[in-house]
Amino acid sequence: MSAAWIMAVAQAVLVAAVAPLLVGFTRAVRARLEGRAGGRLVQPWRDLGKQLRKEPLIPADAGMFFTAAPAVLMATSVLVATAAPYLSTRGPLSAGVDLIVVVGLLLLGTAALALAGLDTGTAFGGMGASREMTIAALVEPTLLLSVFALSTRVGSTNLGAIVAAGVSDQARILTPASALAAAALAIATLAEAGRLPVDNPATHLELTMVHEAMVLEYSGRDLALVEWASAMRLTILLGLLANLFVPWGVATSLHPGSVALAAVVFLGKLGVLGGLLAVGEVFAAKLRLFRVPELLAGSFVLGLLAVITSAVLA
Template identity: 65%
Template sequence: MVMGVIGAVLQVIVVVAGAPLLVGVMRQVRARLEGRAGAGVWQPWRDLRKLMRKEPITPHGTGWVFRVAPLLLAGTTLVVAAAVPLVTTASPMDGVADLFAVTALLALGSVALALGGLDTGTAFGGMGASREMTVLALVEPTILVSTFALSIRVGSTSLGTIVTATVQDPLTVISPASLLAAVALAIVTIAETGRIPVDNPSTHLELTMIHEAMVLEYAGPDLALVEWASAMRLSVLLGLLSSLFFPLGIAGADAGVLALLVAVIALVAKVGVLGVVLAVGEVFMAKLRLFRVPELLAGSFLLALLAVAASFFLA
């Protein structure tokens, strides 16, 4: 139990400290591939420090929803970071690390930010919130169904149990159900974190932006918290994707301190590689038209359903 607590704390520390660095690495990779020098991997941390020093500004007419949304977004992300098996499968929050609970926490953060955008009463806020809810309605069922396909062979919806079973039998990763679920989860991870081709995190073009439209009215520490939470969600989802399908290095229930340190290094390496691959893909892909995004997400949901069918019929 003690090692489980230490592992959960390490997960949170790695996610909190490493998430801005992951964003910096991805921006730097994109800059290099596009022939630019780039601002450096530490630029997101410098941006957060600058925003934290500014005076908080609240738009006229907004209420407590606007102020609470960044806190709720960051809080749910931290709970997910502590609960899901990123470094260890023996987290004391294993009871919370249920498939349905984790998905609900992710959805709660997205809904809170959408309500914050609506609370501003601006056209951009309402437009971004509407688009975010459309994406959310297609993303969350896919996360549930694709991960449920992995839970069928285990007989449990606990993410820790699923990862433990994969560690004990790594060949299950190359099964049709796992491959279909992996593709579906990869697509919805891109959509959930607002990356190309679903959304462009570096644009402010009103015809295309989704996430940025909801946070245009935030400034100072509130904006820093939103940006920090968004980076942490990206890190957690990439980490969860790597844990479910490539759980190399994850510490078990009887692991010691050395195993936890190795697991941290493995997590950083796996998430870093996935982040670089995602950044490289963004350079060579164009953003989809907004009305094409539901088609992409519906396709990912179909893949998740096929993964469930394969789990039953090919078991």
């Protein structure tokens, strides 16, 4: 196995291992700020281990979409985690890590989970699926536009090329257009990951659930895969936000020392963004459902302004 593939596999393992810890870290920070003891940092891993040892229960009316959705969601998350430029811009799949491909893979996982919610035939599953696809229809264009603002100055929609350009020439990244694009991508990340103020991952109130409504019928190993993949998607999006707009520390070679240093810097970035996410959720309230499109429309406008500004300044 070549050094590039070893690095890619190690990167995927790192993202998969850190994702539950990131969720536990955000919960712990939020609990401390709210004056609660909270759970341990490794509690999400303990929950996953408990679920992985249990047999899944399949509803009587469920079909192939319900059965396949956890595997599809996990597979798309692992593929993005393997290919994205988190540790180095010289990965084995760097030539194919296009912005549109990454967004398409994320949308494929979202659509698979929405179909699973519909496949059960329950009212809450259908409600959650319809809400999720409404949010996705507004989020995906914002994800594209926010990164297009950077690709306009670089001349490529390849994520590795964008990160490499930011490492070599910081003036291409530190622009007013980048600030607008970062704000748009941050809002889209909250919506895509199902965090406040778009969705509350800690709630089980049926009338306000989005993600939780689609996974109510899952149990055992299937539920573990869904929750693990959801944590990975949060880590993936925060990692892209960090490396696209703060690319310092990303290795531009496959030297083991550079990749190891990049891993440490990457974990530090995730810790900072996870802490900021937890702090923001303490002071943020969940928006009413009919106000969510207004927020996402605002993020789309920010992304559009970022593209226009980047084209003018180019």
